[in-house]
Amino acid sequence: MAAATPSSYSVTIRLHTSPDYAVVGRVATVLAEQGGIVTAIDIADSRHDRLTVDVTCSGINVDHTDGLVEAVESVDGVTVHKVSDRTFLLHLGGKIQVRSKVALKTRDDLSMAYTPGVGRVSAAIAKNPEDARRLTIKGNTVAVVTDGSAVLGLGNIGPEAAMPVMEGKAALFKQFADIDAWPICLASQDTDEIVRAVEMIAPGFGGINLEDIAAPRCFEIERRLRKSLDIPVFHDDQHGTAIVVLAALRNALRVVGKQLEESHVVVSGGGAAGSAIVTLLLAAGAKDVTVFDREGLLSRDDDSLSSDKQKLAARTNPRKLRGDLPDGLQEADVFIGVSAPNILKAEWIRDHMAKDPIVFALANPDPEIDPAEAAQYAKVVASGRSDYPNQINNVLAFPGVFRGLLDANAENVTTDMLIRAADAIAGVVTDEEINPSYIIPSVFHSEVADAVAVAISGEGKSTTGTPTGPIKVGSRSTAAPVDDTGILPRVR
């Protein structure tokens, strides 16, 4: 049986027993025998005739965890009173909230934070809309926008079901970059409606992070919004992924002593993530990238391809390879999978790929090949999973990317910025630290978000939060307070 990890399949079992602590020991033993991991045992209540005990344990999946509860129920003298799924408990009431930054305790407070004082601030912004970035949350907030059409590996599950994921992204924005992001889950999967909806909410945000919108709709939505909005628009599943993949690849190539320019790269999956990865690899200097998709290897001389795939083929596969995945893997230095589970065979790595192969199997939740199997023949292996070394996840990129964009008051995201962000992430891993199992920093590495923010903004250390510098009121810009009250000049 695969071992459980203390992960999302964790339950707290509240049980009643006679006041016999030996029973508690038997429960722990039974759980261990069934492959569960007991992470806590708390005596919730102790009476002369009964113990109430909370046993927290993890299983491999929902079925295994259900089996663990049954095993506990079968222990003599034990009655299971209640089972709480800790992941669901954590989600009760949602994961994020809005809090006031100002005290609202007196009439004086109210008269400034709200009417009548707020009216003067609104009037100032009406005169100079740019002031919204300094005098409202706009300068520090990002809309996390989805239509619920391509959520994680779950697919088209709709806007309500997408909420926990978008709330999670917002929580990550706050945690790693002190950005106040908000989930916007739209009740439409129509490109025109989505574009219009985002255009209409844009005044309240400093940036738009598109999330989990299916390809090819996501490409057009992003392109149109980039054109029409004066705030940066970033499709995380494309560019966040591409940044982290390039960062990991830079370091994997450092490990095997190869150059990107001379490497043969096969990208499996020419969808949202795959096409953005291709674009960034080519911009970073890769010369030989070949895409594999359901149709086989994409080649410019294949007239049967859809127009999107033809465009991808036109930029890739300089040797015009045709055929299936093993054909593309001949002498390939790198395999990057953003496609589907279990499509790469370990023996193809062994028999076809060049010396010291690099394999990134990134399909979530089940990768193109089991990372442990791939590691038999590949020199460097990465996946999207947190239970293996070298986890590639967008969270390494998007908080810092938006921190940098907001700090710089940027209106656009450029390819140069994305390359700089990738290099910044790669650079966090020092020459002393780098090895085949450590090509990418942990998502909790304290330097990552700041390094990315600085790389994006092109400025000094990131401010993580409150905008600083001169406060512009009306059409004037005042580096220092000008009146005796020492706060802000009056707006007439």
Ligand SMILES: NC(=O)c1ccc[n+]([C@@H]2O[C@H](COP(=O)([O-])OP(=O)(O)OC[C@H]3O[C@@H](n4cnc5c(N)ncnc54)[C@H](O)[C@@H]3O)[C@@H](O)[C@H]2O)c1
């Ligand atoms: N680990 C990460 O950081 C990370 C980031 C982004 C995406 N992903 C994963 O990558 C995968 C793709 O994501 P996406 O947003 O690009 O999805 P997408 O639907 O836009 O693209 C998937 C592409 O893979 C192709 N494909 C599907 N099955 C295939 C198969 N059997 N053989 C070859 N090609 C196949 C599809 O035709 C499509 O072009 C997902 O599993 C996603 O979870 C992981």
Ligand SMILES: O=C(O)C[C@H](O)C(=O)O
């Ligand atoms: O967004 C993520 O965290 C993961 C990735 O984009 C995915 O689609 O699997």
